[in-house]
Amino acid sequence: MTYAATIYGGLVNGPLVLDRLIFAVQDEASITASDDPIERRAIDAVKNGDAGSYDVLVSKYMKRVVSIAWGIVRNATDAEDLAQEAFVKAFQTIGRFRSGEPFGPWIYRIVTNLSLDALKHRTRFRHEEISEAEPAARRDRADLPAMANELSRRIDDAIESLPGMQRIVARLSLVEQFEHGEIARMMGLTEGTVRSHLSIARGKLMEKLADLYD
Amino acid sequence: MTDEQFFERLRDDARPLRYEADDVALTRLAARVRERVAAEPTVAQLLARWFRPVAVSLATLALVATLSVQWYERNQQQPVTLDAAMSTDAVEISVDGNTYTLGQ
Numbered sequence: 313m314t315y316a317a318t319i320y321g322g323l324v325n326g327p328l329v330l331d332r333l334i335f336a337v338q339d340e341a342s343i344t345a346s347d348d349p350i351e352r353r354a355i356d357a358v359k360n361g362d363a364g365s366y367d368v369l370v371s372k373y374m375k376r377v378v379s380i381a382w383g384i385v386r387n388a389t390d391a392e393d394l395a396q397e398a399f400v401k402a403f404q405t406i407g408r409f410r411s412g413e414p415f416g417p418w419i420y421r422i423v424t425n426l427s428l429d430a431l432k433h434r435t436r437f438r439h440e441e442i443s444e445a446e447p448a449a450r451r452d453r454a455d456l457p458a459m460a461n462e463l464s465r466r467i468d469d470a471i472e473s474l475p476g477m478q479r480i481v482a483r484l485s486l487v488e489q490f491e492h493g494e495i496a497r498m499m500g501l502t503e504g505t506v507r508s509h510l511s512i513a514r515g516k517l518m519e520k521l522a523d524l525y526d
Numbered sequence: 527m528t529d530e531q532f533f534e535r536l537r538d539d540a541r542p543l544r545y546e547a548d549d550v551a552l553t554r555l556a557a558r559v560r561e562r563v564a565a566e567p568t569v570a571q572l573l574a575r576w577f578r579p580v581a582v583s584l585a586t587l588a589l590v591a592t593l594s595v596q597w598y599e600r601n602q603q604q605p606v607t608l609d610a611a612m613s614t615d616a617v618e619i620s621v622d623g624n625t626y627t628l629g630q
Contacts, residue, residue, distance in 0.1 A: 363563050370556045375547060378555070382545035392547065392555055399559045467540050486540035518532055525532055 351415055358406055369415050370399055376416075376488075377423045383483045384427035385434075386472075394430060398423035417497060420490075424498040428480070463524065470520040474513050481506055482513040 350368060357365035377398055382391035402409075402419050409418060471482050477499075484495045492510070496503040527535075547555070617628045 366563050367556065367560060370559050374552050374555055374559075378547045378551075379545040388545075388547075391545065392551060396555055396558050396562075400562050403559075403563045461542070463539055464542055467536065468543050471540070471543075486537050487543045489537065489541060514529065514533060517536065518529070521536065525527055525535055 348414070352412060355406070355409065355415060356411055358403070359409075359411070363403075366399075366403055369402075369419075373416060373419050374399070377419055380420055380484070380488060381423050381427045383487060384424070384480055385430055390430060391427075394426045395423060398426050401426070417494060420494075421498045421500075424484075425500070428499070466521060466524060470517050473520065474516060478509050478513040478516070481509040482517065485510055 351372065354365040354368035358369070374395060378391050378395040381394040381398070382388060385391055385394065398419060401422055402415075409415075467486075471479060471486065473479075474482055480499070481495055484490045484498065485492075490498070492503050492506050495501075496506045499506070619626045619628065
């Protein structure tokens, strides 16, 4: 069993995560309705028991979901496992998903929660790896083709040097290009908290990268 | 350069840092999800899994109760035997204008 699968088995089934997922479904009301008729039809079909239609949603969102997970856990294998678990979890709870809403924010929220749990688990139980985080993180950079570029490397270094939530919020905003409200919903935070994290992160990034944009 | 300009340029430059899983990985992941989802019971199936034994138990109980009631009622309505009738009811016999009562 892979690391992420172990985490999933141990933590994701907990009531806290279930609550978050239920909250996530309820919270999606503020997001504009899906304007993709194919997606809407696929969701309705899955709700009516046609598991085959889920492929449409998996194909559409898998790439982005893996990217979000990778940005948080910085490990390709774990990110793929987490993305897989996120889609299975979404399928299991699709009955609670409101028809007409876009599927994206919902699956992004699920994968973000799973990834944050994986990260917490890793911090709690794998101190020995955290102490060696630098070389591990550097190895994972091989996953990014953009790393050949000095500018990208500097930006990635700067984002990765940020502490905990600032790093994740900055990554979701800068790399994944989500808006504040979307990040807030994905992470179960208020928009104000996201703005605050981002503001602090922005200051630190400006300090570190000022020479790039003179 | 203002803060906003700095952040906008940073956003543009950071976009390529998005992790792009290759097509092979995406296909493999989609296949794994498909496999797990196909094995996953739907809500209706889960409910059916719970309700089916409950429904069978209730039906059995109802059947046993019906049979018991019927059996009890049939026993209650059985015809009175001669012994029973004699022990409860008086029998009157008339001979030569005289009436004799038996069983009291």
